[in-house]
Amino acid sequence: MTTSTSAPVTAPTTHAVAARTKGLRKEYGSTVAVDRVDLELPEGAVLGMLGPNGSGKTTTIRMLLGLVRPTQGEIELLGQRLPDGVEQALPHVGALVEGPGFHPFLSGRENLIRCAAFEPLLPKKQIKQAVEDALERVGLAQAAHRRYRGYSLGMKQRLGLAGALLVPRKLVVLDEPTNGLDPAGTREIRKIIAELHEQGSTVLVSSHLLSEVEATCTHVAVLHRGTVVAQGELTELLQAGGSALQVITPDVETALGALRQAKISARPLGEGLRVELAGTSAPQVIETLVKAGVGVYEATRWKTGLEELFARLTEAEEAERGMSSVDTLDGGRR
Amino acid sequence: MNNRKVTLAAAAAGVLTGAAGLSLLAMPAGAGQPPSLPNIAPETLVEQVLTSKPGAFGGTVEVDNKLGLPSIAEIPQLADGKHSARIWTDGNGKLRLALPNGQSEQTIVDDGTTTWSWNSQDNEVTKSEHKDGRKDEAKPDNAMDPATAAKEIVSKTKEFSDISVDGTARVANRAAYELVLTPKAGEKTLVREVRIAVDSELKMPLRVAVLTNGTAEPVGQVGFSQINVGPQDSKLFEFTPPSGAKVTTPEAKEEQQRHKPEIGIEQALRGENPQIFGTGWDTVVGARIPADAMTQVPAEAQGLVDRFTKKVSGNWGSGKLFTTKVATILIADDGRVVAGAVPEQVLFDTIGQVK
Amino acid sequence: MITRQLGSEVRWMLRRPRTIIGLFGLVLVPIIISFGIWTASDEGGGGPGLAAILKGNGMVVPIFTLFLSLNLLLPLVASIWAADGLAGEAQHGTLRGLLVAPVSRVRLLFVKLFGLTAMSLFAVTLMAVVGIIAGTAFLGTDGMMTLSGTTLSTAEGLVRIVLFILLVTFQMVSIGAVALAVSSTTEHPLVVQAATMTTIIVFQVLGQFPSLDWLHPFLITTGFPGLIDVMRDPIPFGQIWDSTLLAGCYLLIGTGLAAMRLITKDN
Known part of the structure; x- marks a missing residue:
């Protein structure tokens, strides 16, 4: 809503939502951590929450x-x-927030049993079975007897996931679930998310890893500086935001001047230009350039990925504030 | 939201209750509303006090002492501050006294024929059989019992005092008359008045407070903080020395303590033949301590004595004057001692008569 | 549901290595005391308070041990449990897990308070039992001699010990409740322990100054010495009752503050 590109995708959804926030704001002392967050999490969706x-x-x-x-x-x-x-x-919600939290002196299994004791939906008799199932599911069955203290970062993360999956959940919230996981672990997490999706659970995944979100999510919400700058179905977002043309030309200055006259936004990039296709089309751009006598060696339709979209959304914001765009990109990568 | 506010309010109420409770506990127990009792003539009350025979009772006695006395090892209950003691009596001479001293305890049991004194600090029992089965009257512990103390004061001073009844009071949750003895104009004494709370039913004194000139608060007060009147468990008046405890006789004990000079003075003052001068409130007690007792005082004790006393001299000689709010003691260098609830001048005038 | 949560809490506390070490340390106290008195028993006893009557009086060992430990050791143990209960859980991120489970914040405090109470009672009872065994083994017993010089039967002595266990546990829980209030404000268990122990020590020091006697009735430590009245015969309940009320006020204040903090806290 704060940028022009997000306008079409924030249209209110009419189908059932698993979670919804309206005008959310949180201040810590004098700092505003979150402001005007209107988030909608459709039932059955896998929502990727992106943001530096x-x-x-x-x-x-x-x-x-x-x-x-x-x-x-x-x-x-x-x-x-x-x-x-x-x-x-909350009994229907499984969550892994801010990293896994467990007691170092207990084994993985004991830790899960303690978590299970506080799960309202889990009958006492089923605790043992639920714990074993969860351990199996995240691939920790072999290491379950070992103390949590000795776990690798990846194992800790898996145990956290197991804690969230002790009971069949309507909603699973995973905050940076692949933190510390090797590629194989990441793949497993993706598999688990896909399974949850198949079973009809709603999943909220937050991540700063764009590829991960792109691979697993049906929906995306992009947060920047404490507010939602875009949200909607992944495919829609990519379509809406994905139009740019890369033009290779030796005559960058002239090209920029011509395009500016034609009210087409562009900026220098590498050996040429990057031209936004919002409100215009590729043939129109080429025509403008050729008419201005600019030699075009090559014109490529930019392949828009989430990364591109993300960079543009956060960059636009930076540009408005008159700040360097590099920071945002760096911030987005960690 | 609402739920949360209710919980928050409940938690805050808990905190406030706790804080209020703390302040309540810190506050001295209030005297409460004085009870309304039928009027009684002072003379009648005095008569009843003197003839009353307290039956069996058990209770806790609080001693509040602002006399400015240095603490005496043997009777820590007399040192400045608040002390408590528990007392049980069957009304027929059997008695049990429990004097807590910090975390230790001194227990005195009189079973009618024998007085047992147990001190947990040295795991020692002093056994003293009554001569002729009669009670030893000079026992210091009687001072702990407000009933006995008050009776003694009343009998000794009534003819030298103006006696009145000044309202009522509630003592140990019992209704009492406030009997006030004011020394007559001619009495040369430090005491302004003695207030005795007399139980309205039993006519037994429950509290004695001594007030001196120039103070609003009593300088000394002995009173029951709790009392239950009626027969007491007879087991309380029996004593079997615990196995492993050392049992001695008072004579042996005295022998042991002969070397302690402060005991020497104390014993001299309440010894076999104290010399009494005068009558009534300005009675002066005199005695002569063997001179060697004076010289045997160890240096530290000497320092202590010097700190609490002031050097005085006159045509009677020279000595040390020890002043408390209610009593004055004059110790002459030659061993003569006089003491009384009187101003120092009375002692200077009297010491010459000590033999 | 609540019973299984309480059970889980106690099991969790018992599984902590530091709890085991702490309990082991506590159990050593009565053994060392009994042994010490036994080896020194040739001399004529003496000493202030209960120490004077320990000789040949093994049943007093548990009471003496608890009375001694109440000044420092038991508050320390209570503060450790309180520190681990909220600050420690916050530190490990497990507090979030409990809240999301969900456990309501009031119930969470109840669970923590229960764990503290159960473990305090267990620790105090354990010390007393070991004290009875070590005391009777080293010092022997025919009943229990009181400070008043009377000798109680073994059964009467056991009643006194049970009473003392309950009184000491209550003091310990009250200190723990205040420590829980501190614990709810921080993520650092050590801060909680340090704050609690500093307070207890400062209170005891303040209690030594007669010029501060207006302050003494407010200090929880003022109530400790009065508990020794359990060893007098007959028991004067005045001071015992006052000490317990004083501790009760601390319990209310600590629990109330902890609840207020937990309810309003962001995790």
Whole structure:
């Protein structure tokens, strides 16, 4: 909503939502961590929450789970209004927030048993089985007897995931689930997310790894500087945002001048230009350039990926503030 | 939201209750509303006090002492501050006293024929059989019992005092008359008045407070903080020395303590033949301590004595004057001692008569 | 549901290595005391308070041990449990897990308070039992001699010990409740322990100054010495009751503050 590109994709959805926030704002002292966050998580979707570190992803998730009290705004979680309904909603929510949290002196299994004891939906008799199943599912069955203290980062992450999956969930919230995982581990997480999706669970994944989100998500929400700059179905977003032309030319200055006259936005990039196709089309651009006497060696339709979209969304914001765009890209990569 | 506010309010109420409780606990127990009792003539009350025979009772006695006395090792209950003791009596001479001293305890049991004194600090029992089965009247512990103390004061001073009843009071949750003894105009004493709370039913004194000139608060007060009147468990008046405890006789004990000079003075003052001068409130007690007792005082003790006393001299000689709010003691260098609830001048005038 | 949560809490506390080490340390106290008195028993006893009557009086060892430990050791153990209960869980990120499970914050505090109480009772009872065994083994017993010089039967002595266990546990839980309030404000368990122990020590130091006697009735440590009245015969309940009320006020304040903090806290 803050940028022109996001306008078509924030249209209110009419189908059921697993979670929804409205005008969410959180202040810590004088700093505003999150502001005007209107998030919609459709039922059955896999929503990738993208954003550089410090963009408010985790704060938003924590508010969604009732861990943090919003300064302003409304939250609806699985049909319950927060904070009153939090205890009705949360049993159906599995979460891995801000890294896995376990006791170092207990084994993986003991840790899960302790978590299971506090799961309202898990009957006492089923605790043992549920713990074994969860361990199996994340591939920790072999290491379950070992102390958590000795786990690798990846194993810790898996145990965290197992904790979120102890009970069949309507909604699973995973904050940076692939942190510390090797490529094989990352693939497994993707597999688990896909399984959850197949079973009809709604999944919210936050990540700064764009490729991961692109590979697993049906929906995307991009957070930047504490607010949602774009959200919607992944395919729609890519279509809407994905039009640019890369032009290789020796005569960059002239080309820029001509395009500016034609009110087409462009900027120098490498050996040529990068031309935005918003409000214009490729033939029109080539025509403008040729008419201005600019030699075009090559014109390529930019292959838009999430990374590109993300960079553009966050960059646009930076440009408005008159700041360097490089920071954002760096921030986005970690 | 609402739910949360209710919980928050409940938690805050808990905190406030706790804080209020702390302040309540810190506040001295309030005297409460004085009870309303039928009027009684002071003379009648005095008569009843003197003839009352307290039956069996058990209770806790609080001693609040602002006299400015240095602490005496043997009777820590007399040192400045608040002390408590527990007392049980069957009304027929059997008695049990429990004097806590920090975390130790001194227990004195009189089973009618024998007085047992147990001190947990040295795991020692002093056994003293009554001569002729009669009670030893000079026992220091009687001072701990407000009933006995008050009776003694009343009997010794009533003819030298103006007696009145000044309202009522609630002592140890019992209704009491406040009997006030004011020394007559001619009495040369430090005492302004003695207030005795007399139980309205039993006519037994429950509290004695001594007030001196120039103070609003009592300088000394002995009173029950809790009392239950009625027969007491007879087992309380029996004592079997614990196995492993050393049992001695008072004579042996005295022998042991002869070397302690402060005991020497104390014993001299309440010794076999104290010399009494005068009558009523300005009675002065005199005695002569063997001179060697004075010289045997160790240096540290000497320092202590010097700190609490002031050097005085006059035509009677020279000595040390020890002043408390309610009593004055004059110790002459030659061993003569006089003491009384009187201003120092009375002692200077009297010491010459000590033999 | 609540019973299984409480059970899980106690199991979790018992599984902690530091709990095991702490309990082991506590159990050593009565053994060392009994042994020490036994080896020194040739001399004529003496000493202030209970120490004077320990000789040949093994049943007093548990009470003496607990009375001694109440000044420092038991508050330390209570503060460790309180520190691990909230600050420690926050530090490991497990507090979030519990809240998301979900456990309501009030119930979480209840679970923590229960764990603290159960473990305190266990630790105090364990010390007392070891004290009875070590005391009777080293010092022997025919019943229990009181400070008042009377001798109680073994059964009466056991009643006194049970009473003392409950009184000491209550003091410990009250200190723990205040420590829980501190624990709810931080993620560093050591801060909680340091704050609690500093407070206890400072209170005891302040208690030594007669000029501060207006302050003494407010200090929880003021109530400790009065508990020794359990060893007098008959028991004067005045001071015991006052000490327990004083601790009760601390319990209310600590629990209330912890609840207020937990309810409003962002995790």
